[in-house]
Amino acid sequence: xTKMDDAQRQDFTAQVAExxxxxxxxxAEGRELGTELxxxxxxxxxxxxxxxxxxxxxxxxxxxxKDDEVPYPGDRAMERRVESLIxxxxxxxxxxxxxxxxxIGGHISxxxxxxxxxxxxxxxxxxxxxxxxxxxxxxxxxxxSPGVYARAYLEDRLTDDHLKNFRHELRDTPGLSSYPxxxxxxxxxxxxxxxxxxGPLNAIYQARFMKYLENRGxxxxxxxxxxxFVGDGETDEVDTLGAISLGAREKLDNLIFVINCNLQRLDGxxxxxxxxxxELEGMFRGAKWNVIKVIWGSDWDELFAKDKSGLLLxxxxxxxxxDYQTFKAKDGAYLREHFFGKYPELLELVxxxxxxxxxxxxxxxxxPAKIYNAYKQAIEFKGGPTxxxxxxxxxxxxxxxxxxxxxxxxxxxxxxxxAAFVKRFDIPIPEQAAxxxxxxxxxxxxxxxxxxxxxxxxLGGYMPSRKVPAIDFKAPGIEFFxxxxxxxxxxxxxxxxxxxxxxxxxxxxxxxxxxxxxxxxDEGRTFGLESVIRQVGxxxxxxxxxxxxxxxxxxxxxxxxxxxILEEGITEAGSMASFTAAGTAYSNYGIPTIPFYMxxxxxxxxxxxxxxxxxxxxxxKGFLMGxxxxxxxxxxxxxxxxxxxxLVLSSTIPTCVTYDPAYAYELAVVLQNGIKRMYEDxxxxxxxxxxxxEDYAMPAMPEGCAEGILKGLYKFKAAEGEAVAQLFGxxxxxxxxxxxxxxLATKYxxxxxxxxxxxxxxxxxxxxxxxxxxxxHPAEPARKSYLETVLEGANGPIIAASDYMKVIPDGLxxxxxxxxxxxxxxxFGRSDNREHLRSHFEVNAASIVGATLSKLARDGKFDGGKAxxxxxxxxxxxxxxxxxxx
Numbered sequence: 090x091t092k093m094d095d096a097q098r099q100d101f102t103a104q105v106a107e108x109x110x111x112x113x114x115x116x117a118e119g120r121e122l123g124t125e126l127x128x129x130x131x132x133x134x135x136x137x138x139x140x141x142x143x144x145x146x147x148x149x150x151x152x153x154x155k156d157d158e159v160p161y162p163g164d165r166a167m168e169r170r171v172e173s174l175i176x177x178x179x180x181x182x183x184x185x186x187x188x189x190x191x192x193i194g195g196h197i198s199x200x201x202x203x204x205x206x207x208x209x210x211x212x213x214x215x216x217x218x219x220x221x222x223x224x225x226x227x228x229x230x231x232x233x234s235p236g237v238y239a240r241a242y243l244e245d246r247l248t249d250d251h252l253k254n255f256r257h258e259l260r261d262t263p264g265l266s267s268y269p270x271x272x273x274x275x276x277x278x279x280x281x282x283x284x285x286x287x288g289p290l291n292a293i294y295q296a297r298f299m300k301y302l303e304n305r306g307x308x309x310x311x312x313x314x315x316x317x318f319v320g321d322g323e324t325d326e327v328d329t330l331g332a333i334s335l336g337a338r339e340k341l342d343n344l345i346f347v348i349n350c351n352l353q354r355l356d357g358x359x360x361x362x363x364x365x366x367x368e369l370e371g372m373f374r375g376a377k378w379n380v381i382k383v384i385w386g387s388d389w390d391e392l393f394a395k396d397k398s399g400l401l402l403x404x405x406x407x408x409x410x411x412d413y414q415t416f417k418a419k420d421g422a423y424l425r426e427h428f429f430g431k432y433p434e435l436l437e438l439v440x441x442x443x444x445x446x447x448x449x450x451x452x453x454x455x456x457p458a459k460i461y462n463a464y465k466q467a468i469e470f471k472g473g474p475t476x477x478x479x480x481x482x483x484x485x486x487x488x489x490x491x492x493x494x495x496x497x498x499x500x501x502x503x504x505x506x507x508a509a510f511v512k513r514f515d516i517p518i519p520e521q522a523a524x525x526x527x528x529x530x531x532x533x534x535x536x537x538x539x540x541x542x543x544x545x546x547x548l549g550g551y552m553p554s555r556k557v558p559a560i561d562f563k564a565p566g567i568e569f570f571x572x573x574x575x576x577x578x579x580x581x582x583x584x585x586x587x588x589x590x591x592x593x594x595x596x597x598x599x600x601x602x603x604x605x606x607x608x609x610x611d612e613g614r615t616f617g618l619e620s621v622i623r624q625v626g627x628x629x630x631x632x633x634x635x636x637x638x639x640x641x642x643x644x645x646x647x648x649x650x651x652x653x654i655l656e657e658g659i660t661e662a663g664s665m666a667s668f669t670a671a672g673t674a675y676s677n678y679g680i681p682t683i684p685f686y687m688x689x690x691x692x693x694x695x696x697x698x699x700x701x702x703x704x705x706x707x708x709x710k711g712f713l714m715g716x717x718x719x720x721x722x723x724x725x726x727x728x729x730x731x732x733x734x735x736l737v738l739s740s741t742i743p744t745c746v747t748y749d750p751a752y753a754y755e756l757a758v759v760l761q762n763g764i765k766r767m768y769e770d771x772x773x774x775x776x777x778x779x780x781x782x783e784d785y786a787m788p789a790m791p792e793g794c795a796e797g798i799l800k801g802l803y804k805f806k807a808a809e810g811e812a813v814a815q816l817f818g819x820x821x822x823x824x825x826x827x828x829x830x831x832x833l834a835t836k837y838x839x840x841x842x843x844x845x846x847x848x849x850x851x852x853x854x855x856x857x858x859x860x861x862x863x864x865x866h867p868a869e870p871a872r873k874s875y876l877e878t879v880l881e882g883a884n885g886p887i888i889a890a891s892d893y894m895k896v897i898p899d900g901l902x903x904x905x906x907x908x909x910x911x912x913x914x915x916x917f918g919r920s921d922n923r924e925h926l927r928s929h930f931e932v933n934a935a936s937i938v939g940a941t942l943s944k945l946a947r948d949g950k951f952d953g954g955k956a957x958x959x960x961x962x963x964x965x966x967x968x969x970x971x972x973x974x975x
Contacts, residue, residue, distance in 0.1 A: 145371040149364065149406045151453060152382045153462050155390050161458045163212055163544075168457065170537045171243070172208045173514035176201065176486065178239035178528045180510065182255045185526030193256045194267065198484040200236030202351040202454070203318065206479055207236065209460040210316065212541070214468065217549035219311040223678055224549055228292045228317040230349060231268045231283025237553065238265055241277075243530055243538060244551060252528045271555060272706045272773075279555045279677065281706040284699050285320075286328030289346065291703075292317035293332045294666035296344035296474070298674070301628055305651045307603065307680050314468060317346050321365045322354025330372060332663050336474035337377035339630050344474035345467045346378075349454065351483035352410045361411035366478045379475040381463045386451025392438055400434050407431075417482050421448030454481035486513055557771075558679040564765035565601060567795070569594070570757035576789035577753065585716055585780040587753035587787065589617045591760060592685060596625055596653070601683065601764070606671040608655045608686040610664040616687050616716050616780075618654075619644040626652030661688060665697040665704070672709035672775065681768045683711060690715030690779060691723075691730050694738035704775065705744045710767040711775050712760070713739075718749075718779035719892030720914035721926035722821050731918025731926075736893045739777040740850045740900075747777045747850040748801075749891070751823040754790035755847050756780075758798045783821045783923065800855065800875050801848030806830065808840035813950060814941050815880070817889035817898065819846045825927065826890055828934035833941060837959065839951070841941065842883065846891075846898075852876050853900040860903075876904050886910060886944040890932050910944045912936060915973035928964075930972045935963035 093101060116123040134141050183195035207229075216224040229237055238255065241247045247265070254264035258273065266273040268283035282288030296315040302308045323329050336344055350366050352359055359365045366382060373380050385393075392401055408416075408428070416424050421444035429435040429447075439447060453459045460479065467475040487510065504524050510516075511523045518529050531538055545551055567574075572594070573587060596602045613622060626649035633648040655671075657664040664686055670677075671684035693715050694701055701713075717723045720733030739747045746763070750756040759778060766772045797803025805818075806827060814833075818826030826843055833839040846852070856874040863871045888910045889898035895913035902909045914930040927933035931940075939960045945951035960967055 145374045146367050147370065147382070148402055149367070149384060150382070150393070150402060151384055151459065152380065153459075153466065155393075158458065158462045159465065161461050163457070163461075164540065165457060167537055167540045168208060168212055170515075171212075171541050172204055173516065174243060174529065174531070174537065175208070175236060175239045176204055176514055177510070177516045178242055178252065178530070179204075179235040180487075181526040181528050182235050182239065182252045183526075184507070185253070185528075186255050186257075188526060190257075195235060195256060196232040197235070197487060199230060199232035199320070199349075199351075200234075201485045201487055202481040202483045203230055203233045203349050204236055204485075205455050205457055206318070206347055206349060206460055206481070207233070207240075209457050209464060211240065211552070212544045213461060213548075214464050215316070215548060215552050216313070217545070217552050217554065219313055219549070222309055222311050223313065224552070225314045225316060226279065226292075226295060226677065227552060228280050228282050228288040228315070229269055229553070230318045230320055230323075231281075231288070232320075233318070234266075234268050234283075237269075239528075240541075241551070242528065243541060244545065245530075245533060246551060249528060269553075270706055271708055275708065276555055278553055279673075279707075281703045284703060285323045286326030287700055287703050289317050289319050289323070289329040290332055290662060290700075291666045291669055292346075293336055293341070293344060293474075294663060295670045295677075296341045297335060297339055298667060298670035299343055300339065300341065300630055301655070302674070302678060302680065302682075304628070304630060305603075305653070307682075308678055312468070313343060315344050317344075319346055319348045320354070321348055321350040321352065321369070322359045324348065324365075324369060325354070325359070328662055332660070332666070333373065333376045333378065333474075335663070340472050341474045342471050345464075346373075346474070346476040348476060348478050349481055350478055351454075351481040351485075352414050353483040358411050358414055360409070361414075362409050364410050366480060369476070369478055373476045377473060379467070379470045379473055381466060381475060381477045383453035383456075383459045383463045383477060383479040385453050385459075385480075386456035387458055388450050395438055396435075398434060400432055401438065404428065404431060404435060421445055424448065424450075452480040452482060454479035455485060486510065555676060557676045560675060560679065560681050560768070560771070562681050562768045563600065564769040565595070565598065565761065567758070567761050569598075570761050573753040573757035573787075574790045575754075577787035579786050581784040581786055582753070583780070583782050583784050584750060584753060584756055585782055586617050587756055588687075588714060588760075588778075588780050589621065591757060593621055593624060596621065604680070604682050605653065606655065606667075606682045606684040607653065608657065608664050608667050608671070608684055610657050610661050610688055610692075611659045612689070613654070613656060613687075618687075622654060623647055625654060627654045627656045628652040661692050661696045662700065664688065665700045668711060668713070669700065669704050669707060669709055672704060672711035673707050675710065675768070676708070681710075683764065683768065685712045685714055687714040687716050687780075689730065689732075690718040690735045691732035693732075694735050694777075698738060701739075701742060701745070705742050708744075708773040709775055710773070712763060713745075713775070713777045714780055715777060716780045717782050719781055719820055719822075720918055721892055721923055721930055721932065722781045722783045723918075724922045724926065725920055726918075727920035728918045733893050733914035733916075733918070735777070735779070736850065736897050740853075740897075744774045745777050746774050746848075748848045749779045749819045749893070750798075750847050751818070751820050751845055752790075753787045755798050755845070758790070758795050759847070762799055779820060781821050785821070785824055797879070798845075798847050799851075800879075801851035802844060802846050802876065802879055804842060804879075805845040806843040808842045809834060810840045812840050812842040812883065812885060814839065814841045814885040814945060815883050815887045816841050816843045816937065816941070817846050817887060817891075818843065819849070819891045820893075822890050822892050822927075822932055825932065825934045826937055829937035829941070832934060832938045832963075837938070837942060837955075839941065839945065841885075846889070849891075849897045849900055856901070856904050874904060876901060880905075885950070886941070886948060888912065888937060888941045888944065890937050890940075892932065910940050912940055916971075916975055929969075929975075931965075935965055939963050939965045 179200050180197050183197050186193050218224040250262040256267050258264040269278040271278045292315050303310045424447045429439050463477045507523045596605050623644045626647045629648035632650045637646040639645045655667050668684050668686040671682045675681040720731045723731050739745045748759045763776045794803045816826045830841050830843050856876050859872050859874040887908045890912040894915050895911040898911045912932050942956040942959050946953040946956040
């Protein structure tokens with residue numbers, strides 16, 4: 090750095106002052122001119138090689154200047170009255186429930202910080218519809234659900250019984266779910282959000298999917314917005330911020346994040362030693378979002394105007410969030426001494442304020458005027474998404490609980506706290522009713538109720554609300570799939586390529602083709618999608634602005650503004666968010682889009698399991714296509730890629746229908762039935778279907794097995810003669826089972842029957858349902874499960890082999906006492922070819938033969954010595970280590 094003497098320094102300082110004065114003159118003519126001038130100077134600095142500050146954060150004050158605000162359009166007094174009533178009923182609901190049912194839970198403090206942010210939206214911004222088109226989508230902060238219920242109660246959408254049975258969903262009277270759950274309240278909630286990070290991520294991809302539907306001409310373009318209310322502590326969850334670059338990249342000006350910066354997470358400050366608003370501003374500005382900070386309420390405007398030295402802002406920027414939390418947890422006298430008291434000039438600034446007045450100074454997130462102006466600028470901003478960073482107080486208005494570390498866990502208040510709350514918010518109820526947490530609702534002709542009803546009427550109706558419109562949909566019949574029912578004519582193909590050919594045919598169909606939404610995170614070529622990419626194109630909102638290097642080839646890489654494929658890049662979470670948006674479009678948009686999400690099966694449920702659970706909660710529909718499935722079919726890639734457990738994980742989700750097809754005809758039957766069940770019959774289920782990359786000849790579908798495929802078990806190849814054992818197989822391992830059947834018959838004289846098991850999960854669920862019915866109806870004749878019915882007369886032990894963990898077939902053991910022997914792929918994968926992998930995991934034909942003979946020997950049906958010799962002849966290493974622990 091160049092050194093200056095005093096004279097030079099003074100001269101430079103004078104020059105700077107002249108520059109600032111000249112800049113002020115430009116700004117006086119228009120702020121946009123000031124911005125233009127700064128950009129020109131920054132560009133000149135770059136050209137001259139002068140470093141410039143990154144500039145991702147701005148001073149710790151409101152983005153919108155007081156002089157730029159527009160007047161608040163609503164009746165402030167009436168809206169405050171409405172908000173106070175909602176605050177009381179939200180608090181009373183949680184307090185009263187915990188008083189009579191200790192430990193039932195619930196949260197007060199989150200909504201208390203969020204109330205004004207929501208009320209400004211409900212009164213002025215949240216549209217329930219746009220003409221005949223759906224309205225805005227709102228992803229609510231999950232822990233604030235009591236406040237949303239309390240508003241619906243005032244709107245007369247919920248009854249006293251509903252509120253009295255908050256978190257009591259199994260009683261005789263109607264109850265309310267703990268958090269936003271469409272599965273539990275299908276007419277009320279749209280989006281499950283309380284699992285941290287899922288709401289923001291899904292909101293981003295929902296906004297993107299909305300643009301996708303518009304660009305493809307499936308819905309009309311409207312001013313519809315996606316609002317996501319996010320906790321500042323929630324931003325630590327990687328899913329919350331992990332996809333924000335997509336918002337700017339695809340210019341999602343239909344997306345608005347409102348981050349409730351109450352400075353606290355569940356146990357303490359979000360950033361005690363820093364300022365979370367500064368951090369988030371830098372992140373979002375860096376990702377090119379429009380950032381609007383709402384930090385200070387209107388009662389600070391007077392102080393800013395009086396402070397000509399800039400000392401007030403300087404003091405604010407000296408404080409960290411831990412300080413700000415303490416200032417709100419203490420009283421006005423503490424604030425005077427510890428905040429203003431650092432500088433005599435600041436004490437002078439507030440000398441005419443009482444301690445009580447200082448204690449009541451508002452943060453911006455509790456000021457309707459500041460919030461209104463932020464929302465107005467957000468909905469008017471074009472070309473990208475907006476984030477509003479609103480500073481609030483967690484536990485606002487809750488007396489001793491306000492801004493304290495334990496406030497998130499507050500479930501009820503002491504009597505004096507309740508009395509103070511009632512007094513502060515002017516709730517007209519008797520003292521004992523206050524202590525008991527009794528909800529209060531004025532008559533429907535009361536002015537405040539009339540006001541809120543009128544506001545919602547003008548905005549198109551109530552929110553949140555979920556209504557499924559009538560959908561006229563006819564699934565393709567089984568004849569549509571006849572090409573895949575007839576086998577491959579001896580040609581070796583994989584079930585993955587079989588699926589791709591089905592997908593291409595569906596995309597060409599004049600009825601359902603436009604509704605198909607192919608989704609792939611990356612490696613579409615791994616799944617053989619080149620022809621599909623050429624056929625329908627990859628969605629790109631700006632089209633293809635470059636000439637691809639393979640443009641001279643038939644199957645070139647094609648992007649298009651109305652492209653149909655969602656190629657998400659390397660993001661399983663983002664792809665699942667797109668799957669969620671597409672899989673719920675039937676209810677959100679009235680468009681029954683059919684998503685097919687294709688991915689490495691290993692990177693499915695174990696990576697996005699929480700999102701899959703939320704998808705089920707959302708009553709989503711669609712197909713998860715787990716490609717390169719199985720522990721031993723994905724040769725070469727090794728431990729991290731070889732999947733032997735997705736069938737276990739998928740079975741835990743109640744609405745997930747799981748299939749592991751061996752052949753193209755099984756796949757075709759499953760896909761046809763799935764489309765019919767989900768979109769014609771409107772069942773709230775979704776499908777997980779495995780796809781393999783192993784090529785082999787596909788047989789034609791045996792006569793009459795369609796029902797068995799769907800139920801999960803059918804006879805594939807009968808024994809020659811009376812079978813003494815039954816062999817179960819699924820996926821490509823069914824081929825090993827067929828080989829084992831031949832070896833057993835020709836080499837050891839043991840006849841066996843081969844069964845295909847496309848879904849152990851479906852077989853087990855049916856058996857459990859029948860078992861439950863029998864348990865609850867002891868006076869009635871016992872019913873038989875499908876498993877028991879289809880195996881009637883099938884004698885001998887059952888040896889079940891699959892490319893998945895043994896726990897999958899083991900799920901049937903309760904109904905097959907002493908008969909079931911399971912072979913599976915427990916343990917870590919390895920890099921090798923299929924021959925060695927299947928030998929290692931003991932699921933090859935030799936191992937199946939050995940297991941069959943060993944079991945027959947144990948049952949006294951085969952000579953034990955010969956069984957031992959057979960293991961040696963078959964090359965089974967009886968001294969090898971257990972692959973489950975290797």
